[in-house]
Amino acid sequence: MMQEAGTAETTSNGTAKQNGVAVEGGLRDIRSKSATPSSDITAANLMTLQQQQALQVARQLLLKQQQQQQQQQQQSGAIKSTKSSEKQPALQVPVSVAMMTPQVITPQQMQQILQQQVLSPQQLQILLQQQQALMLQQQLQDFYKKQQEQLHLQLLQQHHGSKQQSKEVSTQQLAFQQQLLQVQQLQQQHLLSLQRQGLLSIQANHNLPLHSLAQGVIPAELQQLWKEVTGTHVKEENSGSNNGHRGLDLSSASPVPPKSILLNQHATSNGQYGSHALKRESSALDEHTHHSHPLYAHGVCKWPGCEAVFEDFQSFLKHLNNEHALDDRSTAQCRVQMQVVQQLELQLAKDKERLQAMMTHLHVKSTEPKPTPQPLNLVSNATLSKTAPGASPPLSLPQTPTTPTTPLTPLSHHPTVITPTSLHSVGPIRRRYSDKYSMPISPDIGQNKEFYMNTDVRPPFTYASLIRQAILESPERQLTLNEIYNWFTRMFAYFRRNAATWKNAVRHNLSLHKCFVRVENVKGAVWTVDELEFQKRRPQKISGSPALVKNIQTSLGYGPVLPATFQASMAENSIPLYTTASIGSPTLNSLANAIREEMNGAMDHGNSNGSDSSPGRSPLSAMHHISVKEEPLDPEEHEGPLSLVTANHSPDFDHHRDYEDDHGNEDMLPDQARNFYLHPVKEPFGTGGLLLHIAWPGGIETRVDTCRESSTLI
DNA sequence: GGGGTCTTAAACAGAT
DNA sequence: TATCTGTTTAAGACCC
Numbered sequence: 188m189m190q191e192a193g194t195a196e197t198t199s200n201g202t203a204k205q206n207g208v209a210v211e212g213g214l215r216d217i218r219s220k221s222a223t224p225s226s227d228i229t230a231a232n233l234m235t236l237q238q239q240q241a242l243q244v245a246r247q248l249l250l251k252q253q254q255q256q257q258q259q260q261q262q263s264g265a266i267k268s269t270k271s272s273e274k275q276p277a278l279q280v281p282v283s284v285a286m287m288t289p290q291v292i293t294p295q296q297m298q299q300i301l302q303q304q305v306l307s308p309q310q311l312q313i314l315l316q317q318q319q320a321l322m323l324q325q326q327l328q329d330f331y332k333k334q335q336e337q338l339h340l341q342l343l344q345q346h347h348g349s350k351q352q353s354k355e356v357s358t359q360q361l362a363f364q365q366q367l368l369q370v371q372q373l374q375q376q377h378l379l380s381l382q383r384q385g386l387l388s389i390q391a392n393h394n395l396p397l398h399s400l401a402q403g404v405i406p407a408e409l410q411q412l413w414k415e416v417t418g419t420h421v422k423e424e425n426s427g428s429n430n431g432h433r434g435l436d437l438s439s440a441s442p443v444p445p446k447s448i449l450l451n452q453h454a455t456s457n458g459q460y461g462s463h464a465l466k467r468e469s470s471a472l473d474e475h476t477h478h479s480h481p482l483y484a485h486g487v488c489k490w491p492g493c494e495a496v497f498e499d500f501q502s503f504l505k506h507l508n509n510e511h512a513l514d515d516r517s518t519a520q521c522r523v524q525m526q527v528v529q530q531l532e533l534q535l536a537k538d539k540e541r542l543q544a545m546m547t548h549l550h551v552k553s554t555e556p557k558p559t560p561q562p563l564n565l566v567s568n569a570t571l572s573k574t575a576p577g578a579s580p581p582l583s584l585p586q587t588p589t590t591p592t593t594p595l596t597p598l599s600h601h602p603t604v605i606t607p608t609s610l611h612s613v614g615p616i617r618r619r620y621s622d623k624y625s626m627p628i629s630p631d632i633g634q635n636k637e638f639y640m641n642t643d644v645r646p647p648f649t650y651a652s653l654i655r656q657a658i659l660e661s662p663e664r665q666l667t668l669n670e671i672y673n674w675f676t677r678m679f680a681y682f683r684r685n686a687a688t689w690k691n692a693v694r695h696n697l698s699l700h701k702c703f704v705r706v707e708n709v710k711g712a713v714w715t716v717d718e719l720e721f722q723k724r725r726p727q728k729i730s731g732s733p734a735l736v737k738n739i740q741t742s743l744g745y746g747p748v749l750p751a752t753f754q755a756s757m758a759e760n761s762i763p764l765y766t767t768a769s770i771g772s773p774t775l776n777s778l779a780n781a782i783r784e785e786m787n788g789a790m791d792h793g794n795s796n797g798s799d800s801s802p803g804r805s806p807l808s809a810m811h812h813i814s815v816k817e818e819p820l821d822p823e824e825h826e827g828p829l830s831l832v833t834a835n836h837s838p839d840f841d842h843h844r845d846y847e848d849d850h851g852n853e854d855m856l857p858d859q860a861r862n863f864y865l866h867p868v869k870e871p872f873g874t875g876g877l878l879l880h881i882a883w884p885g886g887i888e889t890r891v892d893t894c895r896e897s898s899t900l901i
Numbered sequence: 902g903g904g905g906t907c908t909t910a911a912a913c914a915g916a917t
Numbered sequence: 918t919a920t921c922t923g924t925t926t927a928a929g930a931c932c933c
Contacts, residue, residue, distance in 0.1 A: 649907065668922065692908065698924050699907095705923080712922080 482507060491524055639679045646679050650689070650696040653679075654703060658716045665706065665713040668694065 482488060483503045488495040490511050497503040511517050639646055646653065657674035658666050666674065671693060675682040682689050697703045697714055702721035706713050 651907085688909065691910070694923060695909085695925090696907090697922095 480504075480507075482511075491520055636678070639681070640677070641680055643680045643684070645681045650692050651700050651702070654693060654696055654714070655716050655721065658703075658714060665708070665715045667711060667713050668697070671697075671714065 480500070480503065482490050483497075483500065486496055486498065486503075488497065488503060488506060488511075490507070493510070495506055495510070497506060511520075638644070648656075653675065654671055657671050657678075658664055660674070661670070672686075672690060675689065675693065676686075697705070700721075702717045704715050704717045704720075706715055
């Protein structure tokens with residue numbers, strides 16, 4: 188145990204820390220080490236180009252602002268203090284210029300200038316794109332117009348009121364500072380309020396799949412951005428630029444995102460935020476009185492990147508006021524946090540919309556009255572008759588394969604009604620393994636690879652299945668123990684922590700299951716999968732008992748939803764049980780999905796009999812509309828691009844369903860098909876493919892090579 | 902309630 | 918000696 192703990196420290200890439208920064212940093216490290224290329228490279232490059240363009244625009248605006256500011260200085264005769272300007276770092280000049288120039292600038296320009304101060308071009312590019320989506324820019328413009336007019340008036344008054352330039356400059360600066368401070372304080376109040384909301388939001392959604400942000404600014408990038416920002420200011424502090432009075436330090440006046448923008452940012456995703464801002468302020472004060480603070484938990488300061496430990500709440504408050512006071516550093520941190528929250532909210536809004544559409548879609552489907560709920564030639568009409576008409580098997584967890592915000596894996600038992608609650612069972616909560624039995628592990632991993640890689644969610648597979656998958660994915664179908672470890676950590680964020688636990692479990696499973704064979708190799712001992720042994724367990728117990736079915740499903744990876752009738756059908760048809768081995772191969776293609784779909788169709792029947800032995804379904808089936816229809820199938824009834832009537836030649840298995848490839852593949856199988864039978868003839872350890880012979884009416888056969896993802900007429 | 906499966910924890914031994 | 922690897926046992930949870 189102690190040894191394993193040590194292993195955890197050395198093999199988890201330092202991700203044992205639960206704070207976001209550490210975790211994300213670890214993820215990034217792992218990603219960079221992973222040989223798997225990112226699928227977002229093209230999109231990322233495109234985004235980078237767009238961001239660079241935006242950056243150029245921002246820089247041009249900065250130059251214009253500088254030029255205009257210089258011209259205005261000459262015209263007004265105002266003497267700027269060269270001393271003060273020289274003091275400011277080059278990067279801060281645009282900010283000061285932007286704030287001090289009594290010229291009206293657009294909110295976009297303002298924001299660009301503001302952010303130019305503390306963020307790198309890449310960071311700025313990201314932020315710029317997000318800022319451009321804001322809607323209350325006109326209000327901001329008006330706000331700043333007024334502020335700048337006041338500043339300008341004050342400047343002129345002070346300018347004419349004094350004849351001594353040095354004194355004039357100092358007076359101007361003081362006025363500027365006062366005005367800026369006033370504006371900043373107003374903005375900061377809103378900023379902190381919103382930032383606090385953002386923190387609460389993040390804490391409340393601690394298990395939010397971070398991968399969901401892959402489409403936008405991924406957390407890792409934000410964390411990196413955050414680190415850079417923090418690092419920048421740490422350097423500034425170390426260089427002594429901070430005078431110790433951060434709250435009043437205007438030497439490097441860093442503007443705060445305008446409050447109107449801040450409000451808008453939340454209003455875009457939640458219209459209640461703005462209206463409740465004051466309430467939250469007051470509630471926050473109440474919380475303070477009870478020694479509860481959103482930025483304080485378990486004696487640790489929750490300010491991003493801080494994590495300072497305090498013995499009591501008062502110390503924390505003191506720390507908060509001193510270390511996180513109103514200054515450019517804090518505002519920059521707030522901006523970053525704001526972006527994080529905004530991204531989360533945007534992503535959440537997208538996913539909510541998607542979820543709503545999916546639920547609506549599935550609700551319509553599930554409530555559609557089936558013309559005839561029972562297919563022909565069903566083996567178990569008695570069991571099927573238990574299914575009420577129209578009570579098609581509910582789809583447990585609908586998700587789109589393109590955005591694995593949550594895994595495409597049904598983690599809960601079939602809910603009668605799909606509710607958001609039923610969909611929120613994602614998380615490290617240990618699920619009963621009957622769920623896992625139903626997982627076709629390879630397709631699921633394929634569909635949810637990004638999700639599992641980036642989200643600390645326990646994969647719904649058994650250790651044995653995962654080990655087998657790891658070994659089968661290897662080129663030589665053999666891995667050392669350490670390589671298996673690496674596969675686990677590479678493929679699943681969940682296994683990047685608690686290494687002592689799961690590594691022990693891996694070793695335990697390797698030793699326990701006969702299907703894992705240890706082979707002495709040149710480079711040491713490697714583990715292989717004895718597929719026959721892996722499959723043998725199933726026929727050994729084939730006796731029609733539930734245990735048999737469960738074992739079959741476990742071995743197949745299709746779970747207990749696979750009805751015994753279909754197993755019997757497979758046995759009769761001499762369909763090798765290693766069919767799924769090819770499915771588990773990297774060459775999985777859409778036709779393998781067809782096989783799964785076929786099985787899922789059978790599963791549907793199994794589910795419809797009300798048996799408790801069907802708690803889960805393939806995640807793919809969850810994405811497809813599957814329904815039982817009476818033959819002949821009316822093409823008009825089909826909503827999907829592909830209408831396939833299948834009638835297994837087995838007398839024990841005959842069902843009809845709609846089929847729609849999850850990739851929209853319409854030409855996979857002709858809809859005139861009346862009979863087809865899976866005839867896998869390949870060996871699973873060969874090319875990893877699967878040959879299927881599909882017999883069509885009229886003696887036409889289609890041979891499908893899953894390796895080549897092609898089909899040819901014979 | 903019993904059997905089976907799976908996870909987790911732990912102890913132990915041999916190899917490196 | 919420390920760590921890794923592999924085996925084994927036990928307990929508990931869950932499902933049928």
